[in-house]
Each structure stands twice: as structure tokens, then as C-alpha cells.
Amino acid sequence: MYCKKIVLLLIFLALPLAAQAKMEVYNIDAQKNAVDHNNRGVIYMQDRYYAAAIKEFQMAVLLDPTTQASAIYYSNLANCYMKIGYPALAQDTLQRALKLFPMNFTYYQDLAVVYKRMKILPQKLRYYEKDSAKNPLSQVMVGMILMEQGKTDAALAKLQEFVYTEPDLIITNGVKKYIEQHSAVRF
Numbered sequence: 052m053y054c055k056k057i058v059l060l061l062i063f064l065a066l067p068l069a070a071q072a073k074m075e076v077y078n079i080d081a082q083k084n085a086v087d088h089n090n091r092g093v094i095y096m097q098d099r100y101y102a103a104a105i106k107e108f109q110m111a112v113l114l115d116p117t118t119q120a121s122a123i124y125y126s127n128l129a130n131c132y133m134k135i136g137y138p139a140l141a142q143d144t145l146q147r148a149l150k151l152f153p154m155n156f157t158y159y160q161d162l163a164v165v166y167k168r169m170k171i172l173p174q175k176l177r178y179y180e181k182d183s184a185k186n187p188l189s190q191v192m193v194g195m196i197l198m199e200q201g202k203t204d205a206a207l208a209k210l211q212e213f214v215y216t217e218p219d220l221i222i223t224n225g226v227k228k229y230i231e232q233h234s235a236v237r238f
Contacts, residue, residue, distance in 0.1 A: 092131075104204040126157070138168040138169045156229065167200075190213040194207070210230050
């Protein structure tokens with residue numbers, strides 16, 4: 052009985068001290084965790100563990116869905132889908148990447164490859180040609196589709212037109228390099 056009273060007294064005296072002690076707070080940084088998931092996904096993809104890579108990229112997108120970094124996660128996810136033979140899923144994710152960061156020239160190249168694999172290049176060419184009057188970036192897509200169709204001269208001309216009309220965009224330097232590389236190969 053005496054021991055119980057001492058224990059209760061100690062607990063009673065310790066309560067104010069416990070209340071004053073700082074509570075540890077753990078903050079979850081979704082963007083940092085998204086980067087971690089993306090990095091794991093890249094490693095899985097390199098090791099050809101595509102199912103695990105897809106899950107990691109999906110998690111990265113879920114944690115950080117609307118930033119420019121998410122465009123990279125979507126692009127990585129699309130590359131995985133292409134590796135396992137799902138170009139329709141790759142198309143959707145690449146289009147999402149382009150919405151988040153339309154200045155990445157690689158996304159246009161990859162999307163044209165997806166369209167080719169899906170055998171929809173002619174339909175997409177018509178769509179982007181109509182849209183190019185309103186959206187200069189559609190010219191880039193037209194050029195890439197023409198390239199995938201094997202119409203190199205027309206593709207390079209369309210891309211050169213884009214470079215001429217949009218010299219100040221971030222994507223323009225990538226387009227210029229592409230033109231130089233493909234012009235040098237031909238001559």
C-alpha cells in the first residue's frame with residue numbers, strides 16, 4: 052500500500068514536467084519524398100524491375116502532382132510504360148508532362164515515338180497542324196511527327212520555322228541542336 056502511494060505521488064509530480072516537455076513534431080515533406088520515390092523508380096527501371104518502377108513513379112506523382120518536377124516523374128512513368136508495351140498509358144502521362152512543363156523538347160520527341168507505336172501519326176499530324184496557328188509549340192510536335200514519318204526535310208523545315216518565329220523560348224535551343232544534329236547527318 053505504501054509503495055502504491057509513492058508511485059502515485061511520483062506520477063502526480065511528473066505530470067507537470069511532462070506537460071512542459073516539448074512534443075516532437077514530424078513534418079512530412081511531400082516534395083522531398085516524391086524525389087526519393089522518383090529516384091528509386093529510376094533505379095528500378097535501370098534494373099528492369101518495371102512494375103516496381105511504375106509504382107515508385109506513380110507515388111512520386113501522387114505526392115507532388117502539380118509542379119515542374121512532376122513533369123519528370125510523368126516522363127519517367129511514360130518511359131516505363133513504353134518499355135512494357137503500353138503506349139496508350141505512355142501517351143497520357145507524356146501529355147500530362149507537357150502540360151506541366153511544355154518547354155522540354157524531349158517530351159515532344161518521346162510523344163511522337165508513342166504516336167508512331169500507336170499508329171496514329173496521321174491523325175495527330177492533322178490535329179497539331181490545325182493547332183499550330185494558335186499554339187507555336189504545336190509546330191514542334193508537327194516537326195517531330197514528320198520526322199517519325201520519315202519526312203526529314205519537311206520536319207527540319209517546320210522546326211526551323213519554329214526557331215525563326217520563337218527565338219526566345221527556352222525550348223528553342225533544344226530544337227536548334229536537334230536541327231543541327233539531323234542536318235549534319237544528312238550532308
